[in-house]
Amino acid sequence: MTTIAIPSQAVSTLRRRSTTLRTWRERLIVAILICCALITVGITLGIVGILLTETIRYFDPAGHVNGQGEISVVTPSEFFLGLQWNPQLGKEKHFGVWPLVVGTFKVALVAMCFALPLGLIAAIWLSEFARPRARAIIKPVLEVLAGVPTVVFGFFAITFITPILLRWEWLRVPVLDAGGNPVYNDAGQAITEPSGLLGWMKFDTFNSMGAGIAVGIMCLPIVISLSEDALRAVPRALREGAYGLGASKFEASVKVIVPAALSGISAAFLLAIARAVGETMIVALAAGASAVKMVGQGGAVENIKSTLALNEPVLPMTGFIVKVYTGDAAHGSIEYYSAYAVAATLFVITLALTILGNMVQRRFREKYD
Amino acid sequence: MPPRPEPTEPKQTPQDTRQRRSNAKRMRANRLFQYLCLVATAMAVLMLIVLLASVLTQGVGGLNLGLLTQGNSSEADMAGVSVSLIGTIMIVAICAIAAIPLGVGTAILIEEYKPRNTALLKCHSIIETNIRNLAGVPSIVYGILGASAFAMMFGVFGPMGESRLSIGQSWYDLYQGEDKTVYYAPRQGSLVGDPDIVPASPQLSLYTTKTLNQKVEGLTWVSAQQIEPIRESILKELDAYENKLRDEIKNQRPDRRSPPEITPDEAVQIADAAIAAGTWQSDPKTFRTELISTIASINGLGFRELIAQQNAAVALGVDAEYRARVHQTIMIGKEPVRVDQKTWYHIALPFGRGVLAGGLTLMLVVLPIVIVASQEAIRAVPASYRQGALALGATKWQSVSKTTLPAAIPGICTGVILAISRAMGEAAPILVLGGTGYVTSAPQNLMDRFAALPMTIYYWSGLPDLAFQEVAAAGIIILLIVLLSFNALAIYIRQRAARHQA
Numbered sequence: 001m002t003t004i005a006i007p008s009q010a011v012s013t014l015r016r017r018s019t020t021l022r023t024w025r026e027r028l029i030v031a032i033l034i035c036c037a038l039i040t041v042g043i044t045l046g047i048v049g050i051l052l053t054e055t056i057r058y059f060d061p062a063g064h065v066n067g068q069g070e071i072s073v074v075t076p077s078e079f080f081l082g083l084q085w086n087p088q089l090g091k092e093k094h095f096g097v098w099p100l101v102v103g104t105f106k107v108a109l110v111a112m113c114f115a116l117p118l119g120l121i122a123a124i125w126l127s128e129f130a131r132p133r134a135r136a137i138i139k140p141v142l143e144v145l146a147g148v149p150t151v152v153f154g155f156f157a158i159t160f161i162t163p164i165l166l167r168w169e170w171l172r173v174p175v176l177d178a179g180g181n182p183v184y185n186d187a188g189q190a191i192t193e194p195s196g197l198l199g200w201m202k203f204d205t206f207n208s209m210g211a212g213i214a215v216g217i218m219c220l221p222i223v224i225s226l227s228e229d230a231l232r233a234v235p236r237a238l239r240e241g242a243y244g245l246g247a248s249k250f251e252a253s254v255k256v257i258v259p260a261a262l263s264g265i266s267a268a269f270l271l272a273i274a275r276a277v278g279e280t281m282i283v284a285l286a287a288g289a290s291a292v293k294m295v296g297q298g299g300a301v302e303n304i305k306s307t308l309a310l311n312e313p314v315l316p317m318t319g320f321i322v323k324v325y326t327g328d329a330a331h332g333s334i335e336y337y338s339a340y341a342v343a344a345t346l347f348v349i350t351l352a353l354t355i356l357g358n359m360v361q362r363r364f365r366e367k368y369d
Numbered sequence: 370m371p372p373r374p375e376p377t378e379p380k381q382t383p384q385d386t387r388q389r390r391s392n393a394k395r396m397r398a399n400r401l402f403q404y405l406c407l408v409a410t411a412m413a414v415l416m417l418i419v420l421l422a423s424v425l426t427q428g429v430g431g432l433n434l435g436l437l438t439q440g441n442s443s444e445a446d447m448a449g450v451s452v453s454l455i456g457t458i459m460i461v462a463i464c465a466i467a468a469i470p471l472g473v474g475t476a477i478l479i480e481e482y483k484p485r486n487t488a489l490l491k492c493h494s495i496i497e498t499n500i501r502n503l504a505g506v507p508s509i510v511y512g513i514l515g516a517s518a519f520a521m522m523f524g525v526f527g528p529m530g531e532s533r534l535s536i537g538q539s540w541y542d543l544y545q546g547e548d549k550t551v552y553y554a555p556r557q558g559s560l561v562g563d564p565d566i567v568p569a570s571p572q573l574s575l576y577t578t579k580t581l582n583q584k585v586e587g588l589t590w591v592s593a594q595q596i597e598p599i600r601e602s603i604l605k606e607l608d609a610y611e612n613k614l615r616d617e618i619k620n621q622r623p624d625r626r627s628p629p630e631i632t633p634d635e636a637v638q639i640a641d642a643a644i645a646a647g648t649w650q651s652d653p654k655t656f657r658t659e660l661i662s663t664i665a666s667i668n669g670l671g672f673r674e675l676i677a678q679q680n681a682a683v684a685l686g687v688d689a690e691y692r693a694r695v696h697q698t699i700m701i702g703k704e705p706v707r708v709d710q711k712t713w714y715h716i717a718l719p720f721g722r723g724v725l726a727g728g729l730t731l732m733l734v735v736l737p738i739v740i741v742a743s744q745e746a747i748r749a750v751p752a753s754y755r756q757g758a759l760a761l762g763a764t765k766w767q768s769v770s771k772t773t774l775p776a777a778i779p780g781i782c783t784g785v786i787l788a789i790s791r792a793m794g795e796a797a798p799i800l801v802l803g804g805t806g807y808v809t810s811a812p813q814n815l816m817d818r819f820a821a822l823p824m825t826i827y828y829w830s831g832l833p834d835l836a837f838q839e840v841a842a843a844g845i846i847i848l849l850i851v852l853l854s855f856n857a858l859a860i861y862i863r864q865r866a867a868r869h870q871a
Binding site for chain 2: 036043149155158253326
């Protein structure tokens with residue numbers, strides 16, 4: 001290899017010029033990357049900004065005029081403390097948000113009662129008891145379940161789950177007339193109809209239990225995969241210590257490993273709840289279009305029963321937003337603004353749950369190394 | 370050797386019995402728990418099997434070639450997914466093109482360019498926490514943000530229907546000639562901010578509901594110079610017609626004074642007589658309505674009261690007076706009808722409820738997923754790659770782009786494919802943008818309305834006609850086939866990458 005003699009002055013000028021160009025190129029690239037990252041911050045600011053401004057406009061003291069010239073005023077106290085929601089019913093308009101929130105949490109509660117125990121136990125099996133071959137089959141199956149669009153779950157709810165709830169053929173009850181006496185047909189036999197699933201609960205076509213079960217099935221893969229990650233992250237030393245002290249697998253799992261992974265499991269639960277609260281398409285198809293009646297004609301007991309009932313239609317927050325956007329709400333009318341206010345409430349609730357989940361995962365993670 | 374003593378059995382103390390019994394209980398509990406775990410996992414797998422089986426049994430009957438080739442329709446056997454598939458492909462493509470650079474760039478910044486300054490470090494951790502929180506936001510909130518930011522653009526560029534700035538949209542004037550030919554010529558003058566004008570003749574209205582993009586028969590193109598003599602002749606004919614009407618009205622009155630006062634009934638009679646004798650052979654009912662309003666205008670009667678008495682006119686719309694005045698001018702020939710033609714590269718600000726806005730809204734939904742997946746992929750690259758490059762004298766960006774990124778590409782690909790699968794299944798943001806999702810034809814340009822497959826499935830599932838359930842199930846099968854193939858692609862890429870690195 002021949003060396004070329006370059007005068008040192010030329011070398012120094014060469015190096016200086018290419019270094020400056022390179023520095024500017026590096027800075028430009030870093031600037032571009034920072035712009036990309038700032039867009040994500042911009043997204044959050046955009047969401048907060050839009051929801052905030054439209055909600056403030058919703059609480060305008062001057063009120064909103066609808067097509068017939070009526071003026072409706074919604075105050076923040078009525079929205080956040082009111083217990084009735086019927087924005088379109090003739091003269092009586094109520095804009096309390098609690099029926100929507102209760103509806104959302106009813107569906108989420110059914111979903112979590114279904115998904116959390118099942119998911120945690122399945123995660124324990126996958127991490128403790130399963131052989132590698134079984135894991136290799138089941139993990140892709142759960143990934144497929146996680147990738148199924150939520151519309152499919154909604155369709156499944158209205159074509160499979162709800163008919164089962166409605167027409168549980170194995171349990172028939174006699175049809176009762178107005179006076180509570182059984183009705184007899186011509187041959188003198190009592191006419192029976194399929195009772196509800198539990199024999200004493202008659203389900204409507206739209207109910208919160210069917211939607212809740214479908215949301216639970218949708219959240220199941222999340223719970224399983226996050227819990228399993230948390231369980232596998234427990235160091236082997238803990239496990240081996242427990243086995244060394246004579247614990248069976250059951251005792252080691254329940255008394256040692258799950259408590260050690262509790263932070264990750266709680267984070268998984270909170271994230272699953274956040275996902276269930278924010279679910280849209282399943283409840284839009286299966287849950288119904290009328291909000292929970294928290295304040296009715298009867299007394300307090302009737303109100304509590306209708307609030308907690310699982311066989312009646314519910315209108316969750318996301319369901320209401322869907323109703324506004326697929327209906328004929330005019331731009332600038334009160335329904336249009338209510339959608340924004342309800343979306344703001346939904347955003348705050350899911351953000352709180354997600355932040356709590358991330359915080360729990362980071363703060364209470366026990367450091368074993 | 371003395372005989373070995375017999376080994377004595379250990380004494381069976383009560384403690385030993387208790388220990389043995391409790392051991393047995395523990396073993397039983399252990400086995401029960403194992404079965405419980407197995408049952409739970411089997412149930413989870415069973416859910417998927419039941420779901421797929423239910424959808425398959427319901428949808429298999431509806432799977433035929435017609436499903437793939439037909440578009441939306443109000444009858445179940447004529448309904449198909451072709452329009453929705455094209456719409457889905459377009460918005461997912463736009464979403465991917467927008468999300469990949471943004472997501473990978475953000476991930477590179479977060480992973481590789483960690484600042485040392487404490488203030489910048491705070492910003493860095495804020496960005497990271499922000500992305501993690503964005504992953505939990507419901508997709509319908511993203512739909513609301515996308516509708517405000519991309520479709521309406523916060524109202525900065527004017528309302529959605531009338532776009533202030535538009536490229537690739539040309540306007541033409543339609544004139545109906547004397548031999549029933551319809552001429553169209555490029556519009557003279559600017560059109561910014563002008564609303565559409567409803568034509569009088571249903572013939573002309575047929576041409577405007579189908580824009581010039583959809584090949585309409587019977588249109589004759591003329592240049593702007595050629596239209597002048599045609600326009601002159603139309604105006605002359607219409608002036609003659611108006612004079613004939615005035616003469617008819619004058620002749621009806623015994624005292625032959627003008628302007629006469631005509632009651633609505635008389636106006637109706639005159640219109641009927643004129644129709645019987647007239648040459649303007651459009652749809653008689655529409656023509657009659659406009660003729661009545663014309664007579665009333667010639668006569669000076671108020672439009673609103675007259676038209677309010679004619680139910681056909683009320684059915685035309687709310688702003689009857691404006692429309693009546695417009696009908697009059699078109700019939701008299703003073704104003705042509707405006708049509709537009711949009712090229713394939715038509716872009717308008719604001720974006721409106723089109724494909725571009727839909728794609729960008731989906732990008733908002735999948736961006737956190739792409740970022741987190743790319744972060745994991747970049748983190749998985751051994752630090753020795755980067756350190757080696759830096760030791761050899763590479764700059765920061767050179768070390769990232771030439772060593773870390775190529776090594777992380779399989780992981781990034783997997784993340785991108787999973788994000789695309791998620792985007793294909795999202796219906797909530799599209800719902801906020803598009804409403805019901807009933808669109809009759811595939812989008813022609815980026816601003817055109819579209820229908821996405823999950824949205825169409827939702828629409829079909831909610832219809833009262835039970836035959837649509839079968840079509841919806843068939844649509845779900847098609848969607849699942851596309852999604853499963855994408856997931857299989859992701860798994861294949863992951864395995865090939867594992868083999869490469871191993």
